[in-house]
Amino acid sequence: MNYSDYLLSYKIYKKRVFRFVLLNICLFIGVLIFHRETWHDRFIMTVWIVLLVMIITHFVKKLFKVSQMRLKEIEQTVGNEPIYHCVDNFIGIVKGNIWNYKALLLVYSLFLLFVLVFLYYELLSSLVLVVILGTMHLVFMMPIVFALNRLGTSACFFTSKTLIVNRTTLIAYEHIKKYQFIELIKGGYYLDINSIEGFARLKIDEAQYTDIKNLISNHA
Amino acid sequence: MIKDSTEVKSTIESLQVEDILNHESVIAFIQKVLDQVYTEDEGKVIKDELLDHLYSLAEDYMNAGHYKEASIRKALLQMGDPSEIGYSFTDYDGMKRRKFLRIGLKVLASILILATLGSVMIFSGASTEPKIDGPRSFGDLWTMLFYCLYFPIMIYSNFQTQGFTGMNGIPVHQLKISQDPLLVLWAYKKRFPWEYFFISIFFIPIILVFMVIFAYEGNNIFLMIGFIVTIAFSIWLFIHSEKYRIPKYLILEDGIVIKNRFVSWTAIDRISWSRDYMASNEKHYKLIIEHIHKLPNNNAKMSPMTIKKSIDVNANQYHQVISILRERV
Numbered sequence: 191m192n193y194s195d196y197l198l199s200y201k202i203y204k205k206r207v208f209r210f211v212l213l214n215i216c217l218f219i220g221v222l223i224f225h226r227e228t229w230h231d232r233f234i235m236t237v238w239i240v241l242l243v244m245i246i247t248h249f250v251k252k253l254f255k256v257s258q259m260r261l262k263e264i265e266q267t268v269g270n271e272p273i274y275h276c277v278d279n280f281i282g283i284v285k286g287n288i289w290n291y292k293a294l295l296l297v298y299s300l301f302l303l304f305v306l307v308f309l310y311y312e313l314l315s316s317l318v319l320v321v322i323l324g325t326m327h328l329v330f331m332m333p334i335v336f337a338l339n340r341l342g343t344s345a346c347f348f349t350s351k352t353l354i355v356n357r358t359t360l361i362a363y364e365h366i367k368k369y370q371f372i373e374l375i376k377g378g379y380y381l382d383i384n385s386i387e388g389f390a391r392l393k394i395d396e397a398q399y400t401d402i403k404n405l406i407s408n409h410a
Numbered sequence: 411m412i413k414d415s416t417e418v419k420s421t422i423e424s425l426q427v428e429d430i431l432n433h434e435s436v437i438a439f440i441q442k443v444l445d446q447v448y449t450e451d452e453g454k455v456i457k458d459e460l461l462d463h464l465y466s467l468a469e470d471y472m473n474a475g476h477y478k479e480a481s482i483r484k485a486l487l488q489m490g491d492p493s494e495i496g497y498s499f500t501d502y503d504g505m506k507r508r509k510f511l512r513i514g515l516k517v518l519a520s521i522l523i524l525a526t527l528g529s530v531m532i533f534s535g536a537s538t539e540p541k542i543d544g545p546r547s548f549g550d551l552w553t554m555l556f557y558c559l560y561f562p563i564m565i566y567s568n569f570q571t572q573g574f575t576g577m578n579g580i581p582v583h584q585l586k587i588s589q590d591p592l593l594v595l596w597a598y599k600k601r602f603p604w605e606y607f608f609i610s611i612f613f614i615p616i617i618l619v620f621m622v623i624f625a626y627e628g629n630n631i632f633l634m635i636g637f638i639v640t641i642a643f644s645i646w647l648f649i650h651s652e653k654y655r656i657p658k659y660l661i662l663e664d665g666i667v668i669k670n671r672f673v674s675w676t677a678i679d680r681i682s683w684s685r686d687y688m689a690s691n692e693k694h695y696k697l698i699i700e701h702i703h704k705l706p707n708n709n710a711k712m713s714p715m716t717i718k719k720s721i722d723v724n725a726n727q728y729h730q731v732i733s734i735l736r737e738r739v
Contacts, residue, residue, distance in 0.1 A: 280580075281569070281574060298562065301558065302555075302558050302559075305551060305554050305555050305558055306555070309551045309552070309555060312551060368675075368676050369676060370664065370665075370674050370675060370676040372580065372585060372664060372665075372672070372674060373585070373586040373588075374584055374585060374586060375583075375584060375585060375586045376584070380580060382576060382674045382676035382677055383676070384677065384679070386704075387704065388574075388703070388704040389574070389575060389576050389676075389677060389701065389703065391576050391677075
């Protein structure tokens with residue numbers, strides 16, 4: 191598999207998660223608009239919300255313009271490179287901990303849902319509506335939690351000449367100043383890399399250790 | 411040519427304490443033992459005991475007919491591995507007791523703070539009028555929703571930022587450490603922070619104003635004093651509990667352990683030294699380790715961040731720390 195194939199599947203799952211987050215937000219805003227007493231008030235509120243969303247979207251796009259350009263540049267540079275090894279970044283969702291993250295996200299989402307349900311009850315005063323809305327929120331939330339498997343938000347890739355860290359940083363092996371393997375008690379290693387492009391701490395399995403060590407030492 | 415036994419004895423010098431104290435191998439041996447000892451006071455006691463023991467052993471060898479130099483070397487050999495000796499002096503029961511005490515103090519401080527804040531919320535809630543325009547719980551729900559979104563985002567982005575630099579360290583219990591530490595850094599006494607004490611005096615008029623308002627509204631002034639004292643005491647407990655973390659800093663083959671978190675040599679870009687002016691004896695040092703964090707996306711507009719951590723270094727261990735760091739950073 192090469193890097194562009196990975197990016198394609200990543201973008202598909204990211205879009206799916208974004209759609210469900212958007213659905214949750216739209217449901218919440220819909221309740222706020224519906225809570226208004228007259229259609230005139232509802233129309234005014236809708237216009238204000240649309241304007242607010244347009245302004246926020248405009249600023250968010252400006253804010254992330256540089257990073258988007260950088261991502262495209264990385265894709266053009268290393269898109270066709272085959273991936274030798276995929277490892278986890280220390281700070282992200284590490285493969286060994288993915289169930290812990292899912293559980294944490296589930297608990298947090300349920301707590302958020304709990305607060306929302308009380309809010310809806312104060313706004314709508316109808317238990318039936320509140321139960322329906324709560325169930326809809328739950329249904330829209332589950333795909334987000336389960337998409338963690340595929341998102342691989344902390345994935346790092348070793349290609350023939352570079353290390354791609356979190357899709358945002360390219361570390362060329364020849365630019366590595368120093369590196370260090372730190373053995374873990376449960377097996378595997380942390381690999382600390384300090385290079386001109388930045389620092390990275392990666393989690394490496396036992397099976398990948400020799401290959402990765404040779405890859406870096408031959409080029410660094 | 412075989413000498414007469416009386417001639418042999420007459421050529422052997424008598425062993426003096428200074429011979430042991432000034433011998434290079436003995437100095438290196440004692441130093442290696444002390445590198446593993448947790449506190450300076452323990453180190454002083456152990457040093458005297460070791461020197462006494464070495465002297466007795468060397469004397470025995472000399473009485474058996476060996477030369478002075480050979481006696482000292484044989485005595486050193488008989489003592490064994492210095493790192494193991496140093497490590498064997500570790501008071502493991504004392505360590506466990508200190509760990510429980512430290513955790514206990516932190517738990518107590520947390521309970522006191524939570525109880526005080528909870529009491530403040532209850533008492534302030536009881537003294538305000540209920541809202542007229544809507545149910546009282548509605549505003550609280552919006553606030554709770556805001557905090558549900560705000561705090562996790564803040565905690566998550568802070569965690570991510572720390573993790574990017576490697577300076578937040580790896581918990582030591584995750585690592586497979588096959589060797590004894592190269593050096594255990596000794597703690598030293600700090601003086602009372604008079605500067606912070608005098609700065610806090612500036613806040614007294616503000617607190618007095620609040621106390622007057624509080625009393626004017628018909629509340630019990632001693633309640634407010636109690637809240638302030640309890641919170642100040644809890645904060646002091648948190649800081650004081652760290653005193654029982656011994657050892658605070660360890661130098662290993664692969665990096666430095668700072669309060670149970672491991673920072674690798676690779677994460678350290680440069681080091682610098684300064685005097686520790688908070689030390690009761692001004693001759694102690696602060697070792698500042700720095701990581702220059704390049705921001706992601708090669709953002710040329712923003713200059714790199716420097717993340718620093720400081721480590722207390724006892725003056726008696728300054729030269730050893732320098733020699734270890736010289737090879738590794």
